[in-house]
Amino acid sequence: MLDASEGYITEDGRKIGGVVMEMKNITLRFGGVVAIKDISFDIREGEIRAIIGPNGAGKSSMLNVISGFYVPQEGEVWFHGKKRPAMRPYEVARQGIARTFQNIALFEGMSVLDNVMTGRLNFMSAGLLSQSIWRGKAEREEVENREAVEKIIDFLEIQHIRKTPVSRLPYGLKKRVELARALAAEPKLLLLDEPMAGMNVEEKEDMSRFILDVNDEFGTTIALIEHDMGVVMDLSDRVVVMDYGKKIGDGTPEEVRNNQEVIDAYLGVAHD
């Protein structure tokens, strides 16, 4: 089913392309603690890739490595067929990797609209002078990007709160605004860190629908961490399973479900 270069066809008939991001033998240590031990996996174009595992397995650390916030001691990150040199997180963002956070990291003092507009920094290049007189390039960029942002606001159905300060929003909406901000960057790879944590069933259904829609309409490649197994199994095309910093499973939801090591990790078995 898996072909190294060509991609594959999913169960529901979507075509998955070549490798977008490849992690090669990543090892990440914090002092004596090994958060990630020699993990390799790839993310393919157009797929929804889940990273799961019990608490403390190193999933979020993995996402932080992808988004450039942590620099692994060993291993390489390949993006679009090129080895990524050591770079600052904002440079990674410029390359087209956007993310949301486990604990919402919105800019509380700004309106929803400003938050989402901040996601479009990659498309803004007007100089200080143009911005200070609000003429020429600055004004043009503001309007163009506002149009793009309004499309995303429509898409995620948050029109009614666009001028509301983020600090006034309830939790579920904040999660949606955060997704909007990440989408505004028009990312090639979208990282979602527990997009459904702390949500009720209805909100989870909404969020799942948005994730599928994003993948379907914009063709965005998505890597997500999630604890709700039902959601993971339904949404994702392929799943990486981590436990104690090691990869213990990788494959389609069906394969992972039947993997003995994964079952042990989740249901518990005596570690010797």
Place this chain on the structure above:
Amino acid sequence: MFYREAGDFKTSYQSDSQTFPIKFDRYRYYVVLVVAFGIIPFIINDYWANSLLLPFLIYAIAAIGLNILVGYCGQVSLGTGGFMAVGAYAVYKLMTAFPEVSMFIHVILAGGITAAVGVLFGLPSLRIKGFYLAVATLAAQFFLVWLFNRVPWFYNYSASGQINAPEREVFGVIITGANAPAWATYLFCLVFLTLCALIARNLTRGTMGRTWMAIRDMDIAAEIIGVNPLKAKMTAFAVSSFFIGISGALFFALYLGAVEVGEAFGIQKSFLVLFMVIIGGLGSIFGSFAGAAFLVLLPVVLKVVGADMLGWPTDIVAHLQLVIVGALIIVFLIMEPHGLAQLWRVAKEKLRLWPFPH
């Protein structure tokens, strides 16, 4: 009742993101401009200019500058006095070295020089934040004052160690020195305040302002979604110091005329401007105006009410002022960290619904 946005529809994104999206606000702004430019210059006298209007205009520029740094970008600075001194000494050196060049250019250049100095002293902000950054900027304050006291080149080797503003003209009208008419100095400062406020507003409603606020609200997340922290913090320091430099230049050249650096630009000045920003409202241009107006007006009102009307001794009135300012700072920090600007916003919100709040 009067304050409604109902029926005030926007049909383009330009008009939606303008400075005063509500018509009523826009007209009030035009009225203020007309009064400030068209009426006050004709009725102004020396007392009004020197005790109220000039300090208000100049401190408002400084408060806008500091508000950009502290209120919008979240970088605490106690170096305002020092940066104002840089503006003052820069304009002094420029005025004496190039007497024939227009004062407009000198003041703007002084702002530019201060911006460069501000960036230099802003570099620690890349590593440290909060109180530690405040202490680092405090070092800038003391260093700059010391520098201007100790290096005679800065005060042109004058015997007193003071700097005195020579007489200079703009469009044939004297604006510095003892013979400058009140209306001319007032208008000169007003032009700068208007330009500074417009620039500050344009920057803060656009991309630049969003990157500043992103750094202020959550710097790590900001960097991960693509904000270059170096660029954001350095532009904030540069723009902020530019405004503060302009205000320092005007404070020396047009308001005081003669300056002894430790007295005019000491640490008290840093705190005064910081108090203006806190009382007026962090992260608000209007708040900078309100804070400057409040702290300029307060001693005058106290003097008129306390000393002139009630006949209290002047030293009691002066101490009372310190007590009131101190108490107000505490009250604002606890009750309303967003200052007078937030009170104004709440009042507007109430007015919108009045008289039927439900």
